[in-house]
Ligand SMILES: Nc1ncnc2c1ncn2[C@@H]1O[C@H](COP(=O)(O)OP(=O)(O)OP(=O)(O)O)[C@@H](O)[C@H]1O
């Protein structure tokens with residue numbers, strides 16, 4: 773099973789979601805490979821900071837448009853592969869979508885951000901779907917600021933794409949930034965935080981989808 777966390781729009785929380793999920797699956801005895809498909813190597817950096825006492829997450833950097841070929845050789849060794857899709861380069865983003873059994877599309881809900889996510893759907897996901905038949909996955913709203921009118925407008929625009937949307941909502945919380953800078957998940961950093969509960973909700977909802 774390959775899950776890609778993708779959106780060509782920068783800074784939507786791809787690395788945050790990918791690293792948190794990878795650590796959560798590892799903590800639940802899943803033999804996991806986190807693939808950093810982004811030349812920025814943020815997931816690789818996260819792993820370098822990861823404390824020895826935390827469950828092991830293997831991370832490999834594959835920022836290539838021929839990701840599927842590279843991955844074909846190594847994915848069989850793992851129960852689950854999570855790809856931090858990076859994605860500014862369209863060919864790489866397309867490869868990360870094409871190779872996935874399920875995609876998670878972290879999206880910001882302000883109106884301009886929602887428009888960028890719409891473009892990503894039109895330029896990449898619909899292209900891959902035309903070849904593959906269907907792209908399974910769901911959009912995940914991240915970094916939400918509670919109750920702002922912009923968020924509500926953007927959420928509507930994204931829901932209008934007709935792609936599934938996770939019920940789980942990820943809000944803008946400092947705990948996410950603290951955890952990633954220490955090579956941890958939010959659960960490993962602050963198990964009783966609201967952020968940890970949000971990630972648990974995402975983990976549970978995702979397991980119901982895959
Ligand atoms: N839920 C959140 N609450 C607060 N800050 C967040 C949250 N998610 C991500 N961030 C912060 O927002 C910034 C962008 O997040 P992240 O690096 O995960 O996005 P990205 O989509 O991987 O970005 P890029 O396109 O550059 O790879 C980072 O500083 C991160 O710590």
Ligand SMILES: [Mg+2]
Pocket residue numbers: 786787788810814856858
């Ligand atoms: Mg990133």
